[in-house]
Amino acid sequence: MKRFLSFSLVLTMIMVILAACGTQTESGGTTAASTTVTIVSSLPRTGSSKGQTDTIVNAIKMRLEEANYSACEGKATIKYEDLDDATAAKGAWDEAKEAENANAAASNKDVMVYIGTFNSGAAKISIPILNNAGIVMISPANTYPGLTKDGKGDAGEPGVYYPKGTRNYTRVVPADDLQGAAAGNWAKELGVTNVYILDDTELYGKGIADVFASTAEKNGIKIAGRDSIDAKASDYKALMSKIAATNPDMIYFGGITQSNAGQLVKDMRAAGMTADKVKFMGPDGIFEQAFIDAAGADNAEGVYATFGGVPPAKLEGKGAEWYNAYKTKFSAEPEAYAVYGYESTNVALAAINKSCDSLTRETILKNVFATKDFDGVLGKWSFDASGDTTLTQMSGQQIKNGVFEFVQILK
Amino acid sequence: MAASQTPTSPQSAPLVPREPFLTKRRAFSIVGLIIFLGFFAIPIYQTILLEMIGDTGQLMQQIVIGLTKGTYIAVIALGYTLVYGILELINFAHGDLFMIGAFLSLIFISLFGLDPKTSSGLTIFFSLIAILGLVMLCTAFLNAGIERFAYRPLRNAPRLAPLISAIGMSFVLQNVGIFLGDGLIWDKIAAGLGSDAIGRVADAMGSQSVAPKNIPDLLPNGQVFFVPASLRYTYKDLLVAVVSLGLLAGLYSFVRFTKLGKAIRATAQDRDAARLMGINADRTISVTFLIGGALGGAAGMIVGLYNGTALFTMGFTAGLLSFTAAVLGGIGNILGSALGGLLIGLVLSLSDQYIGTRWSNAVIFAILVLILLFRPTGLLGQEGGQKA
Numbered sequence: 001m002k003r004f005l006s007f008s009l010v011l012t013m014i015m016v017i018l019a020a021c022g023t024q025t026e027s028g029g030t031t032a033a034s035t036t037v038t039i040v041s042s043l044p045r046t047g048s049s050k051g052q053t054d055t056i057v058n059a060i061k062m063r064l065e066e067a068n069y070s071a072c073e074g075k076a077t078i079k080y081e082d083l084d085d086a087t088a089a090k091g092a093w094d095e096a097k098e099a100e101n102a103n104a105a106a107s108n109k110d111v112m113v114y115i116g117t118f119n120s121g122a123a124k125i126s127i128p129i130l131n132n133a134g135i136v137m138i139s140p141a142n143t144y145p146g147l148t149k150d151g152k153g154d155a156g157e158p159g160v161y162y163p164k165g166t167r168n169y170t171r172v173v174p175a176d177d178l179q180g181a182a183a184g185n186w187a188k189e190l191g192v193t194n195v196y197i198l199d200d201t202e203l204y205g206k207g208i209a210d211v212f213a214s215t216a217e218k219n220g221i222k223i224a225g226r227d228s229i230d231a232k233a234s235d236y237k238a239l240m241s242k243i244a245a246t247n248p249d250m251i252y253f254g255g256i257t258q259s260n261a262g263q264l265v266k267d268m269r270a271a272g273m274t275a276d277k278v279k280f281m282g283p284d285g286i287f288e289q290a291f292i293d294a295a296g297a298d299n300a301e302g303v304y305a306t307f308g309g310v311p312p313a314k315l316e317g318k319g320a321e322w323y324n325a326y327k328t329k330f331s332a333e334p335e336a337y338a339v340y341g342y343e344s345t346n347v348a349l350a351a352i353n354k355s356c357d358s359l360t361r362e363t364i365l366k367n368v369f370a371t372k373d374f375d376g377v378l379g380k381w382s383f384d385a386s387g388d389t390t391l392t393q394m395s396g397q398q399i400k401n402g403v404f405e406f407v408q409i410l411k
Numbered sequence: 412m413a414a415s416q417t418p419t420s421p422q423s424a425p426l427v428p429r430e431p432f433l434t435k436r437r438a439f440s441i442v443g444l445i446i447f448l449g450f451f452a453i454p455i456y457q458t459i460l461l462e463m464i465g466d467t468g469q470l471m472q473q474i475v476i477g478l479t480k481g482t483y484i485a486v487i488a489l490g491y492t493l494v495y496g497i498l499e500l501i502n503f504a505h506g507d508l509f510m511i512g513a514f515l516s517l518i519f520i521s522l523f524g525l526d527p528k529t530s531s532g533l534t535i536f537f538s539l540i541a542i543l544g545l546v547m548l549c550t551a552f553l554n555a556g557i558e559r560f561a562y563r564p565l566r567n568a569p570r571l572a573p574l575i576s577a578i579g580m581s582f583v584l585q586n587v588g589i590f591l592g593d594g595l596i597w598d599k600i601a602a603g604l605g606s607d608a609i610g611r612v613a614d615a616m617g618s619q620s621v622a623p624k625n626i627p628d629l630l631p632n633g634q635v636f637f638v639p640a641s642l643r644y645t646y647k648d649l650l651v652a653v654v655s656l657g658l659l660a661g662l663y664s665f666v667r668f669t670k671l672g673k674a675i676r677a678t679a680q681d682r683d684a685a686r687l688m689g690i691n692a693d694r695t696i697s698v699t700f701l702i703g704g705a706l707g708g709a710a711g712m713i714v715g716l717y718n719g720t721a722l723f724t725m726g727f728t729a730g731l732l733s734f735t736a737a738v739l740g741g742i743g744n745i746l747g748s749a750l751g752g753l754l755i756g757l758v759l760s761l762s763d764q765y766i767g768t769r770w771s772n773a774v775i776f777a778i779l780v781l782i783l784l785f786r787p788t789g790l791l792g793q794e795g796g797q798k799a
Contacts, residue, residue, distance in 0.1 A: 047619070047621050047622075048619045048621060048622035048623075051618065051619060088589060088620075088621060091622075091723075201769065227767060227769070228767070228769040229768050229769065230768060230769055230771065230772055232724070233728065233768070233771075234714065234718060234720075234725055234728055235717075235718045235720075236768070237476050237480070237760075238473055238476050238477065238759065238760035238764060239763045239768050241469070241473060241476055241643070241764070242469070242473075245466070245469050260623070262623055262720070263623065263718065263720055266719050266720070267718075270632075271643070272643060290617075290622050293617045293622065294622060294720070295625065296625040296628070296719065298628075
């Protein structure tokens with residue numbers, strides 16, 4: 001017993017000393033913070049979005065490697081952390097995980113740039129947390145309009161996301177009020193006269209389906225019906241039979257691959273709605289290989305998808321150079337959002353390099369918002385006051401022979 | 412707690428307290444419910460009824476879809492009913508066993524190299540029968556193993572313990588599903604063994620472990636010859652219904668007419684008395700789990716081929732539906748579960764058509780709550796502990 005007492009006493013002392021040292025090094029760390037800038041990304045790194053986010057993270061790392069992980073002519077070191085906001089059990093992004101990532105970023109003094117999120121619903125959670133911490137957020141993929149635009153989302157949006165009253169959120173992709181409208185116009189061009197609209201009840205999916213519905217109506221397309229699906233249902237045979245009875249010539253689905261889009265197409269074909277009779281169109285949420293895999297190449301043949309930008313292989317100028325460099329470096333095709341991951345990092349580095357005099361969250365935030373006529377891989381573009389890009393180019397894709405093929409630029 | 416202290420086995424106490432069906436409180440709530448539903452929803456019922464009469468073709472179509480779906484829900488529901496009948500345990504892992512069945516069938520289909528475009532109809536037919544047997548064998552022994560290691564040691568523990576163990580097993584099986592669906596692991600195995608067949612499995616699973624897997628469309632898709640063209644009914648639908656009903660009939664006659672079936676019924680009624688009559692209770696329970704597992708695996712294969720998808724969470728969704736079906740029909744009662752499955756399938760498809768897809772789950776769970784409130788023994792269940 002005596003031996004145990006003295007042992008634990010020694011142990012306690014060691015722990016106290018260690019703890020003291022610990023705080024010391026930590027305080028040393030904060031004073032040196034001005035020379036270390038940590039960029040974190042928060043993306044769904046598990047689940048079926050992984051195919052997309054792998055290429056985004058590759059692109060982020062690629063840009064940072066080009067900058068040699070340093071800024072301000074070597075005076076500042078850049079660190080990068082690749083955070084996951086998805087859980088394997090859910091197979092998709094998770095609210096608790098996203099909040100955890102944002103809080104971790106807020107409490108780490110070195111974190112000054114937050115690249116993310118992939119899903120608009122996740123952005124809703126992290127924007128207010130990072131707004132309070134004064135960290136700038138650059139999203140390579142969020143497209144829900146209500147995150148930035150007045151009157152385009154629900155009541156109170158976007159004000160509710162910015163508790164401090166100032167803006168801290170930017171995105172390098174065009175928002176869905178543009179994409180949904182582009183899809184509605186494209187449907188008209190394709191000769192659609194009677195459309196059935198589905199959505200997955202999520203922020204992104206329902207939002208884009210709403211915009212599509214209003215544009216389609218404006219274009220004189222009849223709306224045969226509108227329904228929300230349960231993304232967890234095992235099949236949609238009854239629903240597709242109901243839809244088939246309304247004789248539509250197109251089904252528009254506002255949603256993502258992970259909301260069972262593949263099963264929808266399967267059951268649509270099983271209900272006798274073949275590709276030559278009924279078209280299926282979706283937003284960029286299904287513009288990925290995972291969608292074709294889930295639906296089966298035969299069923300997916302002929303499916304249309306819109307995308308807020310142009311696919312990597314169709315980029316021009318600097319974008320084309322980037323595309324070739326990416327293919328050489330990773331010997332693989334980048335998915336649709338990789339170039340936006342690259343551009344996000346590009347903007348972040350430019351803002352850091354403009355903030356060398358005082359490397360703080362405030363100055364970097366200010367300089368990201370001051371991005372004007374930025375000459376990046378996407379072309380020449382600026383951020384407006386609400387954090388949206390001035391780029392508005394959209395494109396349409398169709399699945400041919402089991403792969404997405406570029407069809408045309410949309411307006 | 413009391414169960415672990417008293418020497419009598421826990422299932423001797425009836426699940427439902429014996430009380431007259433119409434107590435004052437119950438009568439009150441029924442009247443209240445009728446007023447509530449009537450007041451708010453009469454115009455809705457009217458519209459729905461008018462819609463149904465207005466397009467009888469569509470109504471028929473939905474009934475056919477619902478009944479087809481109902482047959483396989485019934486097969487899964489039987490797994491719950493069998494185990495509940497004999498152990499009074501709600502085997503939450505059963506839905507996930509069904510999911511494993513779907514994955515196993517995809518694995519065997521790839522191993523056999525079945526492809527709707529290149530394989531002949533006869534090859535597909537015989538291979539599918541062989542695969543059905545293999546899948547049923549695997550899941551039967553998996554289920555018996557689960558019983559041996561996760562439930563038997565807790566047999567005399569408080570009732571909550573095996574229930575928690577069952578939920579735990581459900582998570583374990585889901586992770587097995589994630590593991591089985593990981594094409595990268597299969598890739599490594601294929602490279603290690605230099606095997607083309609396993610390479611095909613890797614291709615079928617793709618690179619993302621949790622994404623839905625596409626099961627090739629192997630069942631015939633033509634319209635059944637004796638059904639008018641206005642009603643869409645393919646050989647695929649027919650096959651699913653026939654195989655499911657065959658399994659149901661097989662199980663019913665097994666339990667009804669064989670010696671082992673009699674042993675199962677006796678053990679379900681009173682385990683101690685059955686033991687006194689010379690029935691090996693442990694063996695009987697093992698057999699029950701073997702049969703339940705085989706049925707779960709078969710259902711997994713049927714649904715996998717029917718919907719063309721294997722997904723690691725599909726067991727959870729299907730499990731909730733079939734559990735509701737089992738409760739609706741009278742958990743512990745084989746015919747009841749079959750009836751419950753058919754009814755749930757019908758309700759689902761009719762709700763998709765006339766109420767809206769997003770409400771279908773709410774409708775199903777409203778039924779579950781109503782059944783538990785007003786007739787906890789289910790439609791065919793008897794008051795008191797008569798089971799199986």
